[in-house]
Amino acid sequence: MNPDLDRYEGVIGLEVHAEMLTASKIFCGCSAAFGAPPNDNTCPVCLGMPGVLPVLNRRVVEFAVRAGLAIDCRIARRNRWARKNYFYPDLCKGYQISQFELPICEGGYLDIHVDETTKRVHLTRIHMEEDTGKNIHDAHGDSSLVDFNRSGVPLLEIVSEPEMSSPAEAGAYLRKLRTLVQYLGICDGNMEEGSFRCDANVSVRLRGATELGVKVEVKNMNSFRAVEKAIAFELERQADTLDDGGHLVQETRLWDADREETRSMRSKESAHDYRYFPDPDLPPIILSEDFIETIRRALPELPDARRERFVSAFGLPAYDAEVLTSRRDLAEYFEAVVAAHGNAKAASNWIMGDIIRLIHERKLDDAPIITDWPVPAANLAALIALIDEGTISGKIAKTVFEEMLTSDESPRAIVERKGLVQMSDESAIQAVIDEVLAASPDKVAEYRGGKEKLQGFFVGQVMKATGGKANPPLVNKLLMAKLKA
């Protein structure tokens, strides 16, 4: 990193667009599902045909209130829709129905954890709006096509205050926010498919300065890594520019993931006057206390509360609790394993190790909710129980686990079928030890001559001879007794 950056401090605010997981679109009955053939999920309303009118999907309001309550926002009992006017082929009406001067949620905050410290990032607002279609270039000679499947999919726009100062903080905020919307069942949080999108407002100022620097909006980042890298690049570029005596301009820049740099968009694009005004087709949204309280009561346990419970109730290290609660489905999986067999630490170790590795390898976390676990929670619990009761060793358990990945059998059935039950019979192990020592008299002599590191060699030989089934603590105990005799 540029040493000059030490003189500057970054000022970062994030604008997140989260596509809501409602079954239908925000103002018509079309499916909001991702992945249909182009323009299949459309109707006169979401195509902006002449004379058609929007009708609000009440679920959208419910989702927005759910988010607002989870983030401690003020919920506006009266809020309203506004039109944002501009021309673009993917915008079918010439305006986007959004919220402007009276959004549904204001204020609120998220606590993020970076480098062992906790920082509170405040939110400016959360508002509801409709998504646009998608322009498809280069697929059809020199003309472009538009797919309106996404037109009218409900979005939550979540705007933070410019209170983050590093890429790591921005990344932590974003991950935290994604976890939260996933917990709330509002959004699947998929950045690659664009259902969770982030634009960053980035500026720098001399450390200690109170005035904000020139703000640059960075777009086109489709992963957490991209957001962090783009912000890092932009902070450095701005610091360099200032140090070289240059001037920064307020502009929109696009992140180029291949070249790992931001590039200026035509400045015309950022000079829009959107001519916001209240949408006369939609009445103001009036929220009753009852409506809000019903949603509040139905809120699921949120990630922070669950993390704290995992530490206090299960005695997990803070890091484990953080990872396990990073997804609602993962936390629920963990709880199911512990409910079936109470060894929380072992459950955590298995999940933090093999289960999460497999989830990544199989890209199971692309799904909004993981249902296709590598092994069912009940089977993982049964496997841990087999270790705890001494039926198999931890080493054998790895073999059994591999088998479980391709078999529906219970771990116990696998252990029995493959004859993997742990050998805990002292006389049988003693016999093997005797054989191993007899086969290597020179090594025994070396050991007794002081080369105690050879103990590992003998243990290995015993385990090999027993096909890994010998109870390891027992092997150690008997071996020591024999060698020291």
Next chain:
Amino acid sequence: MTTPLHDLTLAEASARLRDGSVSSEDLTEAALARIAATDETWHSFITVSADEARATARAIDAQRQSGAAAGVLAGIPIAVKDVIATAGIRTTAASKLLEDFVPPYDATVTTRLKNAGAVIIGKANCDEFAMGSSNENSAYGPTRNPWDPTRVPGGSSGGSATAIAGRQAYGSLGTDTGGSIRLPAAYCGVVGMKPTYGRVSRYGVIAYASSLDQVGPFGRTVEDCARMLGVIAGHDPRDSTSVDRPVPDYHAALGGDAAGLRIGVPKEYFIDGMQPAVEGAVRAALDTLGGLGATTSDVSLPHTSYAVACYYILATAEASSNLGRYDGIRYGARQAADDGLASLYRNTRALGFGPEVKRRIMLGTYALSAGYYDAYYLKAQKVRTLIRQDFDRVFADVDVLATPVAPTTAFRLAEKTSDPLAMYLVDVFTNPASLAGLPAIVVPCGRDEAGMPIGLQLIGPPFGEELVLRAAHAFEQATSWHRERPPEPAGAAA
């Protein structure tokens, strides 16, 4: 001599259908023949849907013969303003840009007409996107006033009014944003009604100014309008601004007397420079109503003079946004892009829209622009509230308001086209009720020295449709203006 079929009122035609003395096919053929004979002169229609109308008429006749229950408008030929979507029948909004636009959906009012058995005979000419007061802004040529084809029929629902005045249809639908039903009704000597905002669904009605647009009926009589209103009114889940409130039996509201009716006469509606014959006819109408047992009193609506300015800011602001969708991307006549995407929009809209539409888009865009929003749009919203409060106050003391519809009778074609402000001032007596969202009906109440019709406007409180219908009906029953008919156009078979 028996009355020609096209001369029947909607109620009379309906009675003849019920007693079996005519069929829907007879009425439809009569209307089509009448259109063929006269529309060269008047140009009430942009599209005549003869095939669809004949097919519907035959189906309705068959239904009636089989004894199936027939709807209120069963078998009656009705004209529909060309801003109202009709599935399978092109809907142009009188714009070149939508010359070939055939909607795959019906407006809710179209569906309701169809469910009531109406035969949609054609799409009535109007000002482009309903923007105008003279029907001269149609891309398909102006409509002419049947009383004097050198004069305008009023706008923007001019064709819907002339189709009634000229006996080309038994009823018609128009839309009224700032007077677009009432002005043509007055200029053409027919009955026209703008319902309360929210009373009739706007779904499928090509939007001009969403907070003001309202669909309403034209008829030869108040009764005909009441029948049509009963069909089209009612809550529509597809229009969030339509009001969920039961629809009364409007026909039952027609009592024939005005006893006890308290009529307010706003002094701001009688202004300097008004055509004396108009004021005279309206004053005479008030006397007639007084003679029928109504009491009249002078009232004041002090913010009336701000209505035109307020209307033309709000309506154009909404229009500038509503018309953003006509970009040539998905439907409509697209012009080639000669210099990137922006040129596609520029060329499409430059060639597709007429001059008045462009003027209003520019006015509205200006009113909403950063730095001007507060001074224009926001201020106009405040004025709108004041205008509404004026009405709230007077309706505490009176049942309906009686006013002229416009300061003059129909003017000549091209008389005001070079002076947009003079044209906008034609709406001075109709804009206020639009801004307040109130129901208002126009009934013929006289003729000027040139023989041009004069209308009486009766404005009611919100959802006071029954009151204004009752008052209008009482007046109509006591007078014969509604029975007068324009001369036959030269060369048309009588």
